[in-house]
Amino acid sequence: MDLIFAGTPAFAVPALEALLRAGHRIHAVYTQPDRPAGRGRKLAASPVKQCAQTRGIEVRQPEKISGEEKILRADAPDAMIVIAYGLLLPPPILAIPRHGCINVHASLLPRWRGAAPIPRAIEAGDSQTGVSIMQMEAGLDTGPVLAEARTPIHESDTARTLHDRLAQLGAETLVATLERLARGAVTPQPQDNAGACYAKKLSKEEARLDWTRPAIALHRKIRAFNPWPVASTVWRGKTLRLWEVGPLEARTGSGADVPGTILRADAAGIRVLTGDGVLTLTRLQAEGGKILAAGEFLNGHQLAAGDRLGDEIKNGS
Numbered sequence: 001m002d003l004i005f006a007g008t009p010a011f012a013v014p015a016l017e018a019l020l021r022a023g024h025r026i027h028a029v030y031t032q033p034d035r036p037a038g039r040g041r042k043l044a045a046s047p048v049k050q051c052a053q054t055r056g057i058e059v060r061q062p063e064k065i066s067g068e069e070k071i072l073r074a075d076a077p078d079a080m081i082v083i084a085y086g087l088l089l090p091p092p093i094l095a096i097p098r099h100g101c102i103n104v105h106a107s108l109l110p111r112w113r114g115a116a117p118i119p120r121a122i123e124a125g126d127s128q129t130g131v132s133i134m135q136m137e138a139g140l141d142t143g144p145v146l147a148e149a150r151t152p153i154h155e156s157d158t159a160r161t162l163h164d165r166l167a168q169l170g171a172e173t174l175v176a177t178l179e180r181l182a183r184g185a186v187t188p189q190p191q192d193n194a195g196a197c198y199a200k201k202l203s204k205e206e207a208r209l210d211w212t213r214p215a216i217a218l219h220r221k222i223r224a225f226n227p228w229p230v231a232s233t234v235w236r237g238k239t240l241r242l243w244e245v246g247p248l249e250a251r252t253g254s255g256a257d258v259p260g261t262i263l264r265a266d267a268a269g270i271r272v273l274t275g276d277g278v279l280t281l282t283r284l285q286a287e288g289g290k291i292l293a294a295g296e297f298l299n300g301h302q303l304a305a306g307d308r309l310g311d312e313i314k315n316g317s
Helices: 010-021 047-054 069-075 117-123 159-182 215-224 294-300
Strands: 002-007 025-030 035-037 042-044 058-060 079-083 101-105 128-135 145-152 231-235 238-245 262-266 269-273 278-286 291-293
Touching: 002 010, 002 047, 002 069, 010 025, 010 047, 010 079, 010 159, 025 047, 047 058, 079 159, 101 159, 117 128, 117 159, 117 215, 128 159, 145 159, 215 231, 215 238, 215 278, 262 294, 269 294, 278 294, 291 294
Parallel strands: 002 025, 002 079, 025 058, 079 101
Antiparallel strands: 035 042, 101 128, 128 145, 231 238, 238 278, 262 269, 269 278, 278 291
């Protein structure tokens, strides 16, 4: 097919590469304008732009896409592939491609419409997720589904690992769907709006843990917030970021222990009592420090059984 591709983050790159390998012609790539990034806040090209430039594809970076109708009509694309582009497409643009605008969404629609479907699925304790290939319309992720593919969510999955798996799954499913679409072998399935739920953006304000919550909820949250914004707690008045956790355990500890109490700290992990059960922290990051495995962290920090984590603990008291 003759395609236009619109995407910005790393999640969209495997699909762009898969389309090219499959022999599709990408006339141009739309992506967000270069934005300040890193400690130096220098302008940085998006992952999709970097990929397109290495392949010699024209890159377009308008602040708004609403003025692109004329050039897109001249492109006469069979379809426009949209993956985490970052701009809403107005109806006049949605109507331009012969097969419409096709989106790869990282959930099993209508569950987890919106901006953060991957971490919200982990945080909610979903046992599976997947990708939906959707025919775009004016509503937010409301269009009919052309195809889907599923994958389990493992207890060890973080938003990072699930992101990478879904990016590849989305690329494979998209290529297979376009092949069927070209043969007229796709039957769009309308979404059941009664089952819809929304995945709102993550925020830094959500990152602080409440140790009175059950261990399973905190376990999911730490995994869901890796790599951003990263779950955190307070230890000796400073922020402690929590990157990875071990298997869940049944509640142990004396009746006098309160949530946030450290029950044991060794190379296997730092075991913390919660409102229900024990959470084992396996990778941590002190304020201003590096991400370390539990054993390495303990070599440089005096943290031991009986210490407590949480907002109420200040200055080591």
